[in-house]
Amino acid sequence: MSSADPVLTQKIKERLDAIEAEVERAAEKSGRSSKDVLILAVSKRQPLGIIQTAYAAGLRHFGENYVEEAAEKINQLRELRDIRWEMVGHVQSRKSGAVAADFTRVHSLDSLKLANRLNTARETRQNEPALEVLLQLNVSGEASKEGFPAWEEEQWEAMLPTVSAIQSQTHLRLTGLMAMPPLFDDPQQSRPFLRKLRLAREFFNQQIPHLNLTELSMGTSSDFAVAVEEGATIIRLGQALLGPRNYSIG
Numbered sequence: 001m002s003s004a005d006p007v008l009t010q011k012i013k014e015r016l017d018a019i020e021a022e023v024e025r026a027a028e029k030s031g032r033s034s035k036d037v038l039i040l041a042v043s044k045r046q047p048l049g050i051i052q053t054a055y056a057a058g059l060r061h062f063g064e065n066y067v068e069e070a071a072e073k074i075n076q077l078r079e080l081r082d083i084r085w086e087m088v089g090h091v092q093s094r095k096s097g098a099v100a101a102d103f104t105r106v107h108s109l110d111s112l113k114l115a116n117r118l119n120t121a122r123e124t125r126q127n128e129p130a131l132e133v134l135l136q137l138n139v140s141g142e143a144s145k146e147g148f149p150a151w152e153e154e155q156w157e158a159m160l161p162t163v164s165a166i167q168s169q170t171h172l173r174l175t176g177l178m179a180m181p182p183l184f185d186d187p188q189q190s191r192p193f194l195r196k197l198r199l200a201r202e203f204f205n206q207q208i209p210h211l212n213l214t215e216l217s218m219g220t221s222s223d224f225a226v227a228v229e230e231g232a233t234i235i236r237l238g239q240a241l242l243g244p245r246n247y248s249i250g
Helices: 006-029 048-056 067-076 093-102 112-123 153-167 187-207 224-229
Strands: 038-042 061-064 084-087 105-109 131-138 172-178 215-217 234-237
Touching: 006 038, 006 048, 006 224, 048 067, 061 067, 067 084, 067 093, 093 112, 105 112, 112 131, 112 153, 112 172, 131 153, 153 172, 153 187, 172 187, 187 215, 187 224, 215 234, 224 234
Parallel strands: 038 061, 038 234, 061 084, 084 105, 105 131, 131 172, 172 215
Antiparallel strands: none
């Protein structure tokens, strides 16, 4: 197994420093602390060496999109005890067992059926804590986007029974929401969609007793500063942090 490349480690550190500085500016602009924002390194289509190098640069949270690709990486990097694997891609119900076994957080919970499957699968994991999950909302109405329909406020109310049912799952811990706005050349155009996710969180917290959603997973390489201004607690950064992807992987 390859080890961290010192030259690449320095390059990733420099990228990380620049991103952290931008996060700090955006957080200050909105009256927040940059310490409240987690940088999640999206490592899909990245080789093991890049992940090891990013780990050496100080990153600990890695996001993957595909179960099979992630399983191989997770298995080969088990010696990195404090690494945290987070699922950010669509999860098919039939793969819920693998996700419940290998991941510490799922950002892309998009149905009650999947919640039930994840809960049952996590129940079989002896001595494992509840699996942290975020609800993925489709805040744009794009047919290409996964997630609960949530581009109109009326749809939020229709979701309340489902949110309550997921909240009650013994082996899941519902902590927040996730969304992927449309991709724009101007990141400011993402702002209404990012704001909508924050308002949806406020609505659910107000309507459901003891819910206490705190996390907002939103913002990617193209719009993370705007996302932080709008309340993001997790930003999902891929190529801006780790460099170009290798699409022959996976």
